[in-house]
Amino acid sequence: MSARERPWMKFYPSDWRAEPRLRNCSLLARGLWMEMLALMHESERYGHLLINGKPPTDRQLAVQAGATVDEVKTAIVELEAEGVFSRDRNGAIYSRRMIRDEKKAEHARKIGKKGGNPKLSKETGNPPQDKGPDKPKDNRGDKPHMPEARVQKVESSPTCRTVPAKLPDDVRSIMEEGGFISPPPDLSLLTEWYALAKEMFDQAPNKTLEQDILPTVRAMRARLAKPPFKLKYFDAAIREKLAADQHEIERLRAMRRRYEQPESSGFRV
Numbered sequence: 001m002s003a004r005e006r007p008w009m010k011f012y013p014s015d016w017r018a019e020p021r022l023r024n025c026s027l028l029a030r031g032l033w034m035e036m037l038a039l040m041h042e043s044e045r046y047g048h049l050l051i052n053g054k055p056p057t058d059r060q061l062a063v064q065a066g067a068t069v070d071e072v073k074t075a076i077v078e079l080e081a082e083g084v085f086s087r088d089r090n091g092a093i094y095s096r097r098m099i100r101d102e103k104k105a106e107h108a109r110k111i112g113k114k115g116g117n118p119k120l121s122k123e124t125g126n127p128p129q130d131k132g133p134d135k136p137k138d139n140r141g142d143k144p145h146m147p148e149a150r151v152q153k154v155e156s157s158p159t160c161r162t163v164p165a166k167l168p169d170d171v172r173s174i175m176e177e178g179g180f181i182s183p184p185p186d187l188s189l190l191t192e193w194y195a196l197a198k199e200m201f202d203q204a205p206n207k208t209l210e211q212d213i214l215p216t217v218r219a220m221r222a223r224l225a226k227p228p229f230k231l232k233y234f235d236a237a238i239r240e241k242l243a244a245d246q247h248e249i250e251r252l253r254a255m256r257r258r259y260e261q262p263e264s265s266g267f268r269v
Helices: 013-018 029-040 060-064 067-082 096-115 167-179 188-201 205-221 232-260
Strands: none
Touching: 013 096, 029 060, 029 067, 029 096, 067 205, 167 188, 167 205, 188 205, 188 232
């Protein structure tokens, strides 16, 4: 399929923001990757970074992206180190996601040509039960359309489920902010976070929950397409937040001691 027949491509912002490999890259590298995705969408081999059938040089890619050669080289090294893209045997860069999506689309096109039924892609003729005699025609005139009775099963969305009221308040708050459907299996981390805050700067559990844990969980959950399975996903960020709070408290205490010290006596003229 040519670029004219493919004027748009699927793009899911939630997947883009939740991809851990891209999150580890700089803004420069992520911007270049977006330019590369656009080129790969228009490529003769869908999903491969090719210009006129050949992998572009750093200078050609810099011209296409509106960047300098040094910026392109730096971003390519960063993207490859994080495993954002892959290379084929000829060294051409390609997107694994785009290759998978193209295979699915091609399979769907083949099925569509046979009527849209996935089973038709494996059957060459009518099944035996469809080869019986034709039913006699009904010449009694048109009948009013009778709506078909169907039982529709509405599946409840995980985000609509309520957290059980019997749980402790801190666990309920964590589950609501993190989007957990059931209590995570590693709830013992809560006790560790509280103990760490107590050891660092003698902070009460409820204050740690409101000032450090819940804001961190809320911010990280907003970047995910699906809720995590364990609290461990938030562990490093929460410990980092506690360490930053401790550093700020120590800085303020040092300033207070400096201002509360009496002026040293000296000779006055």
